[in-house]
Amino acid sequence: MELVFERTNGLTEKPTHYCPGCTHGIIHRLVGEVLEEMDIIEDTVGVASVGCSVLAYDYFNCDMTQAAHGRAPAVATGIKRVLPKDRIVFTYQGDGDLASIGMAEIVHAAARGENITVIFVNNAIYGMTGGQMAPTSLVGQKTATSPFGRDIALQGSPIRVSELLATLDGASYIERVSTHDVASIIKAKKAIRKAFETQKNGLGFSMVEVLSTCPTNWGIDPKESLDWVKEKMIPEYPLGVYKDVKGGK
Amino acid sequence: MELVFERTNGLTEKPTHYCPGCTHGIIHRLVGEVLEEMDIIEDTVGVASVGCSVLAYDYFNCDMTQAAHGRAPAVATGIKRVLPKDRIVFTYQGDGDLASIGMAEIVHAAARGENITVIFVNNAIYGMTGGQMAPTSLVGQKTATSPFGRDIALQGSPIRVSELLATLDGASYIERVSTHDVASIIKAKKAIRKAFETQKNGLGFSMVEVLSTCPTNWGIDPKESLDWVKEKMIPEYPLGVYKDVKGGK
Amino acid sequence: MGKVLMKGNEVIAEAAVHAGCKYYFGYPITPQSELVAYMAKRLPEVGGLFLQAESEVAAINMVYGAASAGVRVMTSSSSPGVSLKQEGISYLVGAELPAVIINVMRGGPGLGSIQPSQSDYFQATKGGGHGDYQIPVFAPATLQEIVDLMQDAFDIADRYRTPVYILGDGMLGQMMEPVEFTERKAAELPPKDWATTGTRGDGGPKITNSLRLDPDDLEKHNNHLQEKYSKIKENEVRFENYLTEDADYIVVAYGTVSRIAKNAIKKAREKGIKVGMIRPISLWPFPEKPFYETRENVKAYLTVEMSAGQMVEDVRLAVNGYKPVHFYGRTGGMVPSQEDILAEIIKMAGGDQ
Amino acid sequence: MGKVLMKGNEVIAEAAVHAGCKYYFGYPITPQSELVAYMAKRLPEVGGLFLQAESEVAAINMVYGAASAGVRVMTSSSSPGVSLKQEGISYLVGAELPAVIINVMRGGPGLGSIQPSQSDYFQATKGGGHGDYQIPVFAPATLQEIVDLMQDAFDIADRYRTPVYILGDGMLGQMMEPVEFTERKAAELPPKDWATTGTRGDGGPKITNSLRLDPDDLEKHNNHLQEKYSKIKENEVRFENYLTEDADYIVVAYGTVSRIAKNAIKKAREKGIKVGMIRPISLWPFPEKPFYETRENVKAYLTVEMSAGQMVEDVRLAVNGYKPVHFYGRTGGMVPSQEDILAEIIKMAGGDQ
Amino acid sequence: MLHEIIIAGFGGQGVMSMGQLLAYSGMHEDKQVSWLPSYGPEQRGGTANCSVIISDEPVGSPVISHPSVAIVLNKPSFDKFEPLVSPGGILIVNSSLVDKKSSRDDITVIEVPASEIANEIGEPKVANSVILGTFLKLTNAVSPDSIIEALKKVLPERRHNLIPANKVALEKGAELINK
Amino acid sequence: MLHEIIIAGFGGQGVMSMGQLLAYSGMHEDKQVSWLPSYGPEQRGGTANCSVIISDEPVGSPVISHPSVAIVLNKPSFDKFEPLVSPGGILIVNSSLVDKKSSRDDITVIEVPASEIANEIGEPKVANSVILGTFLKLTNAVSPDSIIEALKKVLPERRHNLIPANKVALEKGAELINK
Amino acid sequence: MINMEPRVVFNEELCKGCSLCISACPKNIIYLADRLNSKGYRPATVTEQDKCISCAACGRICPDAVITVYRPKKK
């Protein structure tokens, strides 16, 4: 028999603590596969943020640093700027982390054109703290802190981070992908690879926004969660490349 | 003789501490005139930020609150949300304050569609602390912290705040104006009035970005500073309306 | 209303509502997220406003804004989030704005753990922010006590124009106990004629501010603050003496730890050791009196904390060398057990009895 | 190199460069902006990097990143900015990362003033952030002393894997004095094999982290930190005794205030009052020994600070009730004058002599 | 009277609500009660437990080091709490899910095939009530009626149809002891 | 020897560099020196001053409460520092800009029409050097040569053409005392 | 001849029973086993190995990297 598919060496052996069916796991795997395929595991330093993925430092098979809530881009900047040029630095951040408390840090990392790669996991909610509203929660979405559904008059409209950052000259590659089915997972991986290649080629800031699920706090099962991404999230967060300096976008 | 022009009652009698020819003074006057003309001086609470305009609380003839560096939008949110609906709240912020340390607060105030008005004074430098680089400093601009000129590779590209915030659904009215000659001053006043009217009509977040000078730290005289705005800043920061929900933009 | 079984975090929230607080700005963090969620549901019911801020920094500055507009307002967080609020808290002090800040402490330093801890005592009582200031700090030990202290906290905040801390820990926030919300007569408080709400109807512009560029002015302002702190020290000290009358030994503990210590003290008394407890309820102003009153007669003190030793410094300052002050602490979210404390009491009393 | 006349802020920067610091992340704030500007010019000359961060919060987290990658790195700020760094500092402690943090203190609370002050003593020595921790804090009194202390600061940071504070005040930052940069032999330091620089060439992945979800682990980590602090207390205390041999009275002061106090002491001795000075150089670990050695013999202590009374608590803890400890402080950016201090000494010595 | 009870199992097994039910019922009977959860990420896929105290005296510490009763619903919980039960105390095991045996002879160990019994009743959801039934029979901590009262309060209206099945479960659980 | 000098004037009048020149010169002569600016927003349109100490002993405090010499270049500075000069001390006033008279008789007051003299020299920029000349003649704090040496160090190359004029100014300032 | 070596292999201890692989399998041959793993989850499994077309859809969607997929060598 020939091997078609196996667990990547880009991840450690540790079982993850994620809830059943949480697509954080898929995104971890894709990043791990890309690190392995590009043969950069040993050159990479990852930055884990605060959110359900806080323990990412146990899961990626490369050197890892854990950053304060929202500050991963600043930590990554510190690392990237002092290490030899051939080192690869990425952050892995949730939407609460990146788009709420960490808004200033991500905007400025992008504006500076920091040559880092950001994996931005948008699951429209705060997972780790028990399902509060995120800046990315959809209008009408009920969460622990929007018990009557997100109301534009009270809480404003969802922030579309890819579109926001794409306005900055320093941002080189920005794509939004999803994990709601096998085809989009394959596409997501391609985007992640493109982002790491952007960094490898010294082109500056790259970010992949990955739409992801939180079955636990959405209160639906893992499969329904994938459908929710497809039917509810993608219309609000259209997939596609928002910035590709090399591709002339 | 009939009166053509006089000092507005929207300002107090206090002489300002600004350097000779600094256009902060012009912008203060325009805001004061608009408050007076709309007859809202008594309904208004202004929020002074940290920067050369920190003492604005002494200059505007309305109730004033002084906010921590960068946090004026959060302070304004706190004020606006607890006062009766007919109160007008504005912030007056420099580019270091708003675009550097205060980036998260301004983005989120805009995203929430906070019904406040932001007067954003962009002078491409930190005035109060002695001329350091701002996120808005131009490429090649020499400052205390970019002694060799702002270098894209090192410090990234200038942030165009109006364009950035215009991507947010919550932002209702955003215009960039300038103060480099009498005609643009008149236009600036119109924009400021439009912004306050946006708030008065309950339409949500409004911001006027005003290009301003800092003769002291630019190291040129007041008149040359006006020319520098016209020749150097406006090409990087094109004037115009970036968002006008009511005007369909 | 009768008794209800509620989680500590929810009791804090409901007690605030009972104290007339209609405005809440905050950011979720374990172990106090239930407080945030409760407020999100509850405040609209009383015509108030709950707003989730983008960060703790934004939250404390929204509180600053709301307080400057003259309303009762609060925020809550847990250790790392409270660290982020330090600049804002120093501003509240400088501008003399009333507000209530809850810290449901967890293990530190850094991201630490989400288990209960008391290791932010220094931060709360010595001023974690810059500049010379003190903030009244109250530490409830039971959910019922929260109800009273929240009312006090808001009154003191308004009376002295100062932020006030309520210090709890993860255990207090997460546990459930029956509580009763009793109605209390509103306190007599000075009018908030300094609030920046627009000048219509009053005189000239009012200003909320902490900047005083002239050092002479700023010193005057600091002297004014210090006088205020003297007044608070005079009037607002709170503590509980438990079996201290005849005590040879005194345990000092606050918050949930004091409950565990009480059990240990009962056990020690069963063994014939005369031990009592001083439970500071106001951590600042620190209750010095009970120490002045006991330090002549008791043989030693034992401070028990979920920390590496913080309140023990204030105990030493109060005891001022009269008697030995021992310390037993657990850190990182570990909770001292009754058995551990008992063992320490026995050790202090000079061996197994 | 010989003597050069430099501003204090620039001396701090140049001394850091001499100590092998090539990386600086910071945000401008008066009265230390010259330090930032100097670094912007100087670091590119030594092949290093200066980066102006978007805020103090970003700066301290960039420092965290750079430190985790194993380089010597520093940041600097003044009081309000340092308050914003408290969460980040607690993270540096939790993850055991070496870094040097400068606080050129100004008057507080809030935005306060930009004049010199010493009112962040508590914040620096008691842990302004959350959790149980201590940070070595050094307070130079002259520009020449800065040169040595910066070198020490970086060495101690690396040796113990801890952040280190240098506390100055606006006066120290702004004044000019001749200084000489002497070369010093590099200290023997353990290799930074924990740095996250990529795994090529070494074994498995390395992790920089302050999270320990299991309270048992976190307690172990805290115990490890406390042991480290014991070691630092043993080895790194620094202080100066000035005319304490025969003293009846002792003034305690640090930083620039100690210079003014010295002048006052000279004047007092001219008047026949036997007075000396203990000048703590390390504020934490606080020099307790000179107090243990003098508290039996002297008559009283006078602590002088540009604050409402902060270090005085540590003095009281060290004197532990043996003798009265007096306090004289100025706040808000006011600097105590030689005459004022002299008057206080005379008062302590029992009236006009 | 003082009951110090720890209930432990997997995250989704209803451990927390079981504890809250007991606390509610105790309060309903004017007893002093407290409930303390273990919280945190261990809930995420890991095990969870809560401590309930029911007492005549005001509750001192809500923390229980040595439970008088431990109810364990999975293997890891058995391993963790079996050694901690205070001598003379009770260990109740859901033997449908845990196939371990206690080696202690200073405590009472009761094995309840709760899932099987619940399936017999025809409502797998009431397995925990079977165990509660056994617990109440053994300890008289509160009366089964109080549990039913508490259920009425805690369950949303649309779930009140489950109450009869819970009643049966409490009885079946109690019967195990009569045998 | 101990000189405690305060120099005060408007923001743009070169007060700070005058003080730094003195400190440089003192260091050049191996004396102990310190220089301390008043800083802050008062510079912005307001007045500024600096304190310079030149001494044989190590400098204790850089702060001067009562200057042995005060040099004042504008009215507000005159008002602020005239009362503070220590008895027996010296007050030097740029009388081209300040038309006030001191009422103190316990200090030496010297009025220097510095701007006029500088204009005579044909280089308005050297007014401060005229005053320095007077100051040095009175106090011998440092030698005029040291000032010129310091100027060479402090001035950028392209401004070295101003040095001869400064030399003349120092001399003219000194001459006022001989008169 | 049908090749009966397994084509799709589950590391059962890692499985959390989320069933995403079940939804992804084009041949509909994955199901949750009736036993619990040590974490208390019912692991996903396949018995009709010969029906597996080695498309690896299950592996690509599995959040826990539970699955290894093989393809019979072409003769």
Place this chain on the structure above:
Amino acid sequence: MINMEPRVVFNEELCKGCSLCISACPKNIIYLADRLNSKGYRPATVTEQDKCISCAACGRICPDAVITVYRPKKK
């Protein structure tokens, strides 16, 4: 008849001598006086009042709200 009431009036104590009004005046009649105000600035001033066309350009550009402008009433 030329109306010699002043058309443009400067509050000299507020003036900082920045000269922006000078650059804005279409008639080029503003200049800095040779005296210093109490802040040490040379205040802007106009002597040829009759040349002023009351356009208020100076007033609109003055950062310090120094200037008041009048227009002669039409007869």
